[in-house]
Amino acid sequence: MNNERLFLDWSQPALPAFVEELIKRYRSEREVDLSNVIVVFPGRQAGRRFLEILTDKSAGEAIPPRIITVGTLPEFLYLPKFPFASxxxxxxxxxxxxxxxxxxxxxxxxxxxxxxxxxxxxxxxxxxxxxxxxxxxxxxxxxxxxxxxxxxxxxxxxxxxxxxxxxxxxxxxxxxxxxxxxxxxxxxxxxxxHNECRTDSEIFLVGTVDLNHTLQSMLKQVAEHVHVVIHAPPEESSRFAPLGNLQPGEWNDFTIEIDESQIQVVDGPQEQAEQVALELEACGADFSIDEITVGVPDDRIVPHIERYLAMSGISTNWVIEQTLPQSGPYRLLQCVSSYLEADRTDHFSELIRHPDLSSWISQQDLPDNWLTCWDENVTEHLQRRTQVILGSGRSAKTARQLVSVIGDLLKPFQESSRPLADWVGPLRKFLLQVYGGRDLNPDVQEDRLLLQATQKIHEAALEHGRVPAALEQVVTAQQAIELTLDELRSEFLAAPVDDHAVQLSGWLDLPLDDAPVAILTSMNEGFIPSAVNHDLFLPNRLRTHLGIEDNQRRYARDAYAISVLLHSRKRVKLIAAKRDARKEPLTPSRLLFAASPEKVAHRIVRFFDDHEEDLPTIKTGLSTQREDHDFRIPKPVKMDEPKRSFRVTEFKDYLVSPYRYYLRHVLKLGEVSDSVVELDPAGFGSLIHDVLQGFGQSDETLQTDPVQVSGFLNSQLDQLVNKRYGSDPLFPVHIQVEQIRHRLNIFAQWQTEWVRQGWEIKHTEIGYGKNTTLNLADGSEITLRGRIDRVDYHPKLNEWVIFDYKTSDKAQSPEQTHRYKDEWVDLQLPLYRHLAKPFGVQGKVRLGYITLPRTTPQIRDRIAEWSEDELKEADDVARKIAENIINEEFWVELDKPITWFQEFSGICQDDVFGREAVV
Known part of the structure; x- marks a missing residue:
């Protein structure tokens, strides 16, 4: 016996017409009894909508059928003899x-x-x-x-x-x-x-136009119970096989009637989102929000659409609220896996920064600033692993405590390899320790997602316990976690349905949707239709030869789907993009070219023309009447008492930005990060300074043999590196140490030549411990603080030179760093004169740098040639700055944005359009 074929004309949506057909067939005097009916849809979304329409059209008097998807239908047709393998x-x-x-x-x-x-x-x-x-x-x-x-x-x-x-x-x-x-x-x-397929139910296949051969064979054994619902007019019957499958060859030359006004070409994902908003606005007068569906074949542009519509005050329904790999528990286990695999400091830093684990850590017996302490220790010592924490200060102590706390938490994972099923308990215990203390409310979005995610992870882990003993693997905890995560990479967390939101649907769900308006995005090749050309085992040519799903079948399926949309909807808009989310170029869908040669030529020119199509402006939704920002740059707060002690290096910060000077030197704000992978410029320079300090305080300062000086400097460097960074620092540190070694070897040559000229080092690292004052115009005084790297003296010339070591890659002179267009921009060297006086540095005093740049020929002395008048001018600038700071003149708008001090760019709203001030 053959199955029934029921054609529903595609001039109307399929689901309402199908529901009416069912009611007509199964209505009795009292009810519509569909209890012996199985309705099969391509996806779940159509089934949910079908049930809503059935309830409405039957006035709630229907006994609903069993609603399933194509993928689950086979197991309703036979009785398996053994359990299925997971x-x-x-x-x-x-x-x-x-x-x-x-x-x-x-x-x-x-x-x-x-x-x-x-x-x-x-x-x-x-x-x-x-x-x-x-x-x-x-x-x-x-x-x-x-x-x-x-x-x-x-x-x-x-x-x-x-x-x-x-x-x-x-x-x-x-x-x-x-x-x-x-x-x-x-x-x-x-x-x-073995001809085992049986059923007593009546099976209705709705919109299932691409059944695989296995399911077709099973349905043929129960054909008398099968009713194929085909959404197309009867005159198109030759394009469908007996079980409703499309006949691919019949669709190759099928003309798809698309009006030019239904096509819109835009640039990329953001422009697609804007076009969707425009279409919604155009539909506003004639259609309600629940009468519009937006098709999204490329789910990568969903966030663009959601964000843009949210800005317009429009909510959206997308079946995926969050993919499981985006969830907190999943990412936490990824961090745990990475850390367990290699015990690397950067992986540990990533782990403790995970918001969920960070919240748990904050409840342990650790100082409140545990994260800052950890970052300070990482930046200072640049260790590759966490086995041994260097240092003896407060940060090191807290870092050791932190590693110990995490070690106790992960201790069950540190055991040796064991059977896969044996890791279920430790995994469950870990999740309970981190999340068990939370009071979770399923009505709160964040909590609902967390509950869904942990449940799915737990279920995946339980599958490990069901693996037959003969197949069970002996693995490490890290491998067990990765296996669990691998099982979940394609899972998602479902979103609740908002009845007052625009429905976003996948491409395969769209043909059975009954909304009168359809807006279809990504009308591009690769999405509509999709293609498979580079399969490792089954390339398209072999697929065609074997008769399995190939590009021709995919084309037929999508040509049919777009035809259904165009015939059954009152309004259809097709949006084609020129670029995807990665800015890669796209080509238009072949379905747009299933038309007359004239239309094909026009559409090709339209898509590939560089001229941007004129789009109307959205009239509502994205404007604002507010004249203020949600976030204002915090204004300076009055100090408890005026600042009267100044480091000589801080005056230049005020000259750059008074407000940022306030953030750094009054509020003591700074940037600490664990993301360093090498010595930063400050750390690089500090290491060289410390080596040279040791040299300046040694008996080698009068040595005229560069080999002897090099040997001492190299020994000092090795001792400092081992003490500060241990035996296993990050690999780039080894390279930087060798760079420093090379610079020090060239310095040794300059140093010995400098000694042969008659100079000798008198002081090293002086300045602290001696109060140095500078009088202001009102008779008050301020204290200057600083540390001078080196002071040299020439007995025969009776001359002093105050030196500052400069290790930056560019060997700039004091004039270049201190003055710009004949104005002082840095006062460090001039103010060193005052710091040196208590140490007997008077008379003829010169100021300069010893530069140790990357370009080693420029490792030498650079002496400034400033006159006494210029130096007195520098003192006056320092007095004026000090007076401004004492008077708390910090809120000063600049003429133009600055290019450094970037650690405060967020507070100062750098690059924010329309910010209130440039500070």
Whole structure:
């Protein structure tokens, strides 16, 4: 007996018409009894909408049918004899089947097989074969079928590979048999072969135009109970097979009637979002929000649409509120896995910064500033691993406590390898420790997502305990966590439905949607239709030869879907983009060219023309009447008492930006980060300074042999590096130390030549401990603070030179750094005169740098040539700045933005359009 085919004209949406047909068939005097009916849809969204329409049209008097998707239909048609193997068990079985091959056989499939201990790599291969097996079996094929049929395909040279894969497939099924399990796809084929498909229910297939061969064979065994609902007019019946499948060849030359006004070409994702907003505004007068559906074939642009519409005050419904890999628990386990794998400092820093773990840490017995202490220690010592924490100060002590707390938390994971199922308990315990103390409310979005995520992770972990003993792997905790996460990479957390929001739908859900308005984005090749050209095992040419899903079938499916939209909706807009979310160029969908040659030519020119199409302006939703910002730059707060002590290096900060000077020197704000991967400029310079300080205080200062001086400097450098950074610092530190060593060796040559000229080092690192004052115009005085790197004296000339070591890559002179257009921009060296006087540095005093740049020929002295009048002018500038600071003149708007002091760019709203001031 043949199945029934029911055509519903596509001049109207399918679901309302189908519901009316069901009510007409199954209505009795009292009710509409659909209890013996199974309704099959391509996806869940159509099923939910069908139930809403059924409830409405039957006035609540219908006994609903069983609503399922195509993927679950086969198991309603036969009775499996054994339990099905889980996806993880299947992957493990495939991996074991592969590993069991002889080496020469294995290399036919995989030229470079992984090592036996690399569980992750083998499981990735197992997943790859699982997918190939599932797809082929869905169309009734085995790996040996591919090997046999492929031989009749010209230039097919993969016979040996598929024969070996057939042996792997045989081993895979044998392992499941021995475990008392069944491969689902194979079970279906067994049911077909033995004519076991049965049903007492009436099955209605709705919109299922691309059934695989296996399901078709199963349905043919129960054909008398099958009713195929085809959303198309009867005159198009030749384009459909008996079970409703599209006849791909019948759609190759099918003309798709699209009016030019229905097509809009835009640039990228943001412009697509803007166009959606424009279309919604244009529909506003004639359609309510629940009568509009936005199709999104490329889900990467969903965030763009959601954000843009939210700015317009429009809510959206998207089935995915968050992918599981974006959730807090998933990311936390990723951080744990990374840290367990290598015990690296950067991974530890990432782990403790995870918001959920950070919240847990803050509840432990640690100082409130534990994170700052950790960052300070990382920046100071640049350790590669956390096994030994260097340092003896407050930051080091807190860092050790922090490592200990995390070590206790992760202690169950530190044990040696064990069977996969044995890691379920430690994983559950870890999640309970971090999240168990929270009071979670399912009505709160953040809590709801957290509950969903932890539940899915726990369920995936429990699957490990169901793996047959013969397939169970012995793994580390890190591998167990990665296996759990791998099972969940494609999972998502469902979003609640907002009845007053615009519906965003995937492309495959759109044909059965009944909203009168459809706005379809990403009308581009690769999305509509999608394509498969570079499959590792099944390229498109082989797919066509085998009769499985290929590009022709995909084209037919999408040509039919777009035709349904165009015929059944009152308003349709197709948006094609020129670039994707990664700024890569896109091409228009081939469906746009299923038209007359004249229209094709016009559309090609329209898409590839560089001229931007004129778009109307959105009249509502994105404007604001506010004249103020939500965030204002915080104004300076009055100090408890005037500042009267100044470092000589801080005056230049005030000259750059009085407000940022206030942030740094009055509020003592600064930037601490754990993201350093090498010595920053300050750390690089500090290491050189400390080596040279040790030299300046040694007995080697009068040495005239550069080899002797180099030897001393190198010894000092090695001692300092070992003390400060330990024996295992980050690798870039080793390179930087050698760079410093090279600079010091060149310095030794300059130093010995300088001594031969008659100069000697008199003071090193002086300035602190002696009060130095500077009188102001009102008779008051301020204190100057600082530390002079080096003071040299020439007895015969009776001259002094005050030196500051400069280690920056550019060997600038004092004039370049201190003055700009004849004005003082830095006062450090002139003010050193005052700091040096208490140490007897008087008379003829010169000021300069010893530069140690990257370009070693420029390692030498650079003496300033400032007159006494210029130096007195510098003193006056210092007095004026000090007076401004004492008077708290910090809120000063600048003429133009500054290019440094960037640690405060967020507070000062750098690069923010329309900020209130430039400070």
């Amino acid at each position: 996806p993880l068990t299947q992957k493990l079985a495939w991996a074991e089947a592969l590993k069991g091959l002889q080496r020469d056989q294995l290399e036919v499939v995989i030229p470079q097989p992984p090592e036996d201990y690399d569980v992750d790599a083998w499981l990735r291969l197992g997943e790859l074969l699982r997918r190939q097996h599932r797809e082929l079996a869905a169309d009734g094929l085995s790996f040996s079928d591919v090997a046999e049929r492929g031989q009749s395909l010209e230039s097919f040279n993969e016979t040996d590979r598929w024969n070996v894969l057939a042996e792997v497939q045989k081993r895979y099924l044998q392992q499941l048999d021995e475990a008392g399990l069944w491969d689902q796809q194979t079970a279906r084929l067994f049911a077909i072969k």
